[in-house]
Amino acid sequence: MITSLLIANRGEIACRVIRTARRLGIRTIAVYSDADAGALHVHEADEAVHIGPSAARESYLRPEKILAAASATGAEAIHPGYGFLSENAEFAQAVMDAGIVWVGPNPSSITAMGLKDAAKKLMADAGVPVTPGYMGENQEPEALAGEAAKIGYPVLIKAVAGGGGKGMRLVEDPAAFIDALASCKREAASSFGNDHVLIEKYIASPRHIEVQVFGDSHGNVVHLFERDCSLQRRHQKVIEEAPAPGMDAATREALCAAAVRAARAVDYVGAGTIEFIADGSGALSADRIWFMEMNTRLQVEHPVTEEITGVDLVEWQLRVASGEPLPLSQEELTIDGWAMEARLYAEDPAKGFLPSTGRLELLQFGEAEGGRIDTGVYQGAEVSPFYDPMIAKVIAWGEDREEARERLGAMLEDSAVWPVRTNASFLVMALQHCDFAAGRVDTRLIGRDGEVLSQPPVPSDEALQTAAEALVPAVLAPGLRLNAAPARKAWFLLDGEKIEIALEGEGSEEPANGVLVTEQGQAWLLEPWRRDGAHGAAAGSGAILAPMPGKVIAVDVSEGQAVTKGQKLLTLEAMKMEHTLTAPFDGVVAELNAGAGQQVQVEALLARIEETA
Incomplete structure (x- = not known):
């Protein structure tokens, strides 16, 4: 077993890895940026190394800084967590070349599965069913639009190097294709340094089902059953569960066998996830489930698999990286009960899910039997605008799906955060939605009913x-x-x-x-309430304020221009996502203070709209 471990990540996943490493007697080393100097993972590690400024591209995404920290602290191994450099084959190879143990798959496996188009071709050759689509080299907008027309709308535009819902656009109308393509390519270039895309047929009632796989260096590969991640908002997972509702034994066996074939096709070692898309218009069936992609790392939603199998997946990662065989055979793995996970984010559903930043003056998590909280923050910590706004993963286990659902809802209802806004009430409403409660979930549920689910609650x-x-x-x-x-x-x-x-x-x-x-x-x-009215004043109703610090990446209007309610004014990039700001009513752009490429601070006046009579 390795004796010292550097975690090349931050937040809740860094804390999660530290927790298991500590139980195994492994010395842990954290890395941190300026913004994370007081972060929980820094406090919990045995040692911590500063690696640069707050922006991830100057700290967590700099391989040479991670390697220097490992060398300086004598780290025997590096765990990449998820996101950042976790699926960077060049970084994995550099770690191994430095004589450090890489807690992850071989670089060749990362490369093979890293680009969605190449991965689909590889899977097709391995006998794994794949969705219809275009994965060619021609990236000209007109050519891609032509391919989309051949496939038939609706289609998904997906960055070949994408992940986490970024670099992905659903297009239902051919007239919207070119604009969606430009936005997708821009986001892909910014997030992944690669703007190539593929076009994929969009399934009308899609379910997102994935299988946890694990391989070792002795040729063993097993699956740890499936997870259902169909409840999504803009292609980002909201609530995940294991096992998948409506999954019968025969379909599970076929699906998981396909996942194992996929892992074997790339000689996979370590934790990985094979993601499938299923036609949810009827009962689940193996002939209506297709391969989408493989994530060559630990997934955010891995706790639900841990809860139903009793397996510590991080421990397995560390044991396999140390050269040990898998602790259990396929026959020894079974499903016990049901588990659900909700992603508690610092965001305001009532304001279009804009990220919310600031000091966590109150941080209260609900408790329940079978409950678990994975977090990377604490009361008094700061939610920074530089990274993903996750506050915690709230996880509940139950004997059956209904018990897990009720326990998760109770934990969320008993949670409270202030003054940072969260999506807790949105999550509770989603859990109570009649279709979700009945197990009738597809990835478009929130798109259909999101306005109702996002209504701000009022206190009793x-x-x-x-x-x-x-x-x-x-x-x-x-x-x-x-x-x-x-x-x-x-x-x-x-x-x-x-x-x-x-x-x-x-x-x-x-x-x-x-x-x-x-x-x-x-x-x-x-x-x-004071009679003198000394309560402060909100900005005028026509003021367009920056909802968070960020970079203006597009301005679509000019001063003096007439605009209509809902018309796009400008696009702000913050927290790795694009946010479109629109006109609140019909009017004229009376003032415009933003330009493309400009960095702005929270509540900066970007534009002002004067209402027309």
Whole structure:
């Protein structure tokens, strides 16, 4: 077994790897950027090395800095986690050339499966069914549009080097193809340094089902059953579960056998995931499930597999990297119960899921029997604009699917974060959706019902009354007297909005300036309403403010131009994603302060729209 391990990553996956390594008696080394100097993974590791500025391209994505840190600390092995350099074959080879153990697959396997077009050809040759599409070299927009027409709409444009939902666009109308292609290529070049794409037939009722595979250096390959990751928003997974709903024994056997063939085709060693797309318009069937891609690393959703198999996948990674055979044979692996995972993000569903940054003044996770929290933050930590905005993975196990679903919902409802916004209520609503509850899930569910799922929750009257009692002396209304029957109404600010609350108690002798109301996985600030109106002022309704620090990558209007409600004004790149800002109403661009390539700070005034009569 290796004795020292450098984790070339950050956040919850770095903490996850450290946890297992510590249990195995392995010394751990963390790396960190300027933004992560106080991060949880830095505190939890035995040693930590600073590797550069906050931007990932200047720190976590710099192979030479990772290798220098490993050399300086005497690390025997490097675990890449997921994302960043985890699927970079050149980095893997450089690690091995430096005499350091690479906790991952062979570089040749990464290369073979790293480009989606080449991987599909390889899988077809190995007898693994693949989806119809175009994987050719001609990248001219007109040629790609022609191929899309041959395949038949709707189609998916996918970056060949993509992953994590980035570099992917669904196109349902031929007229939208060229613009979607340009956006996809731009995002692919920025995220992966490769703007080549493939075109793939889009399945009308698609389910995303993946199989966890594991190989060792002794020629053994096993699967650890399937996961269903169909609940997605814009191709990014939201809630994952294992096993897959509606999966019968025969279909599971065929699917998992195909996954093992895929892994053997590239002499796979370590943890990997074979991703399939299934036609969910009817019952699952092996002849309607096709290979999509292979992720040559540990997946974000690996905990649900761990929960139903009792296997620590990180431990397996470390043992296999140390040259040991797989701890269990295929016959020894079984499914026990059901598990679900929800990705709790620092984002605001009510504002188009814009990332939310800042200090976590309150961080409260719900608990439940069979519950698990994987996180990389702590109360008082900062959510940075530089990286993925995940706060935690909330995981629940149950004897069956319904028990796992109910436990996960309870954990999310009992969670609260402040002042950073989260998607907790959105996740709860998704779990309660009638189709999800019944196991009828496809990747378009959120696209169909996202507006309803994203409605901001409101605190109950009971919760508001309880909080208001602590503020009563600070908001005495006409006729309200302490130590006597209170007036029926008083006025407060709830997250800046004036509200009226019917009071029932006598108030507090030690009033607060503000009270946090926590309910339904959310937190709201209740404050006294002051007659002098000293509450601050929001920007005018026509002000287009930067929702976060970022880079303006496209400006689609000019000053003086007439615009209509919903018209695209400009595009901001932040947190590795593109965010489109649109006109709030019909009007004229009265002011324009943004240019392509410009770096802007949060709440910077980018444009101002004057409403037309």
